[in-house]
Amino acid sequence: MNGRRLALALTMGDPAGIGPDLALAIWQNRAVLGVPPFLMIADPEMLAERADLLGLKVALIESSPEQAAAHFATALPVMPVALAKTAIPGTPDEANAEAIIESIRLGVELTTASRTRALVTNPIAKSVLYASGFGFPGHTEYLAHLAAETAGHPLTPVMLLAGPHLRVAPVTIHIPLNQVPRALTTSAIIETGRIMARDLASRFGLTAPRIAVSGLNPHAGEDGALGTEDAAVITPAITELQTLGINAFGPLPADTMFHAEARETYDAAICMYHDQALIPAKTLGFHDSVNVTLGLPFIRTSPDHGTAFSLSGKSEARADSLIAALKLAAKMANTEVEISTLQALRGA
Incomplete structure (x- = not known):
């Protein structure tokens, strides 16, 4: 499939945080915002409950990565990852750590296999994951670990903050x-x-x-x-x-x-x-900077903010940084394709 027609992979982040809230609100306003299609890797039941709580009208559809872009105009495509316990906005639960980590792992797997264009990650609370035995200082280091497993050799991730x-x-x-x-x-x-x-x-x-x-x-x-x-x-x-x-x-x-x-x-x-x-x-660029991980064999961006548990479920969180992360991921993917095509034409 043409890479430009693929969706981005968007991870769940901590389900008690604002990541799901922002993703749902962005999808509802997708036409006005002009965001690229994305596949949400999350628990569909959690998303439906959160949409109801926030008063958002969001149709959900379970989708393969390859069909996500086609579904995006009429429904938010979701690859299911089941939570162990119901997510309560503002109350992180260690019982859901495994699902949070699995969402990230699947996002890397799909993007590495070119089934999604790029990876965008919602915020996590590292303390929640540490309690479950998560052995990495943060998102960046875990992504590098997953990428190294596929590449077969160590990789050096570089955290770039990219703003206007x-x-x-x-x-x-x-x-x-x-x-x-x-x-x-x-x-x-x-x-x-x-x-x-x-x-x-x-x-x-x-x-x-x-x-x-x-x-x-x-x-x-x-x-x-x-x-x-x-x-x-x-x-x-x-x-x-x-x-x-x-x-x-x-x-x-x-x-x-x-x-x-x-x-x-x-x-x-x-x-x-x-x-x-x-x-x-x-x-x-507090509201519109993007965290980009350089040095990986795939594109990864993330909003430059945390889980903001105190704002979860209240329709108060700003979506600027996640919107910027989605748009930048798509732009980087387009640039990579254009450069690759140009090199091929030059015989590089």
């Missing part, structure tokens, strides 16, 4: 701040830059992306007066990336690289740790 005003990726992610200097290595920065440059070209259509690299310390170390990592760890990585033909530059002081004029000089930025990247990303 900024694309930025941290080198280190879900670790305590006091562990960052030990975890930060020249090779990790090089790998992040290499993956970013490759995927910006193949999935965003930026053939020669400009990549700004932040320092770790205030003022990028100020020539060693405020720390040695910038010169000893980060600068050699930038030099190697340049040797590889990647237009990377820095290290730049993180406090001056995110204002409007500075952002005009690069297409994406690399930061050294989680908050250094996510604070500017969420400040500049």
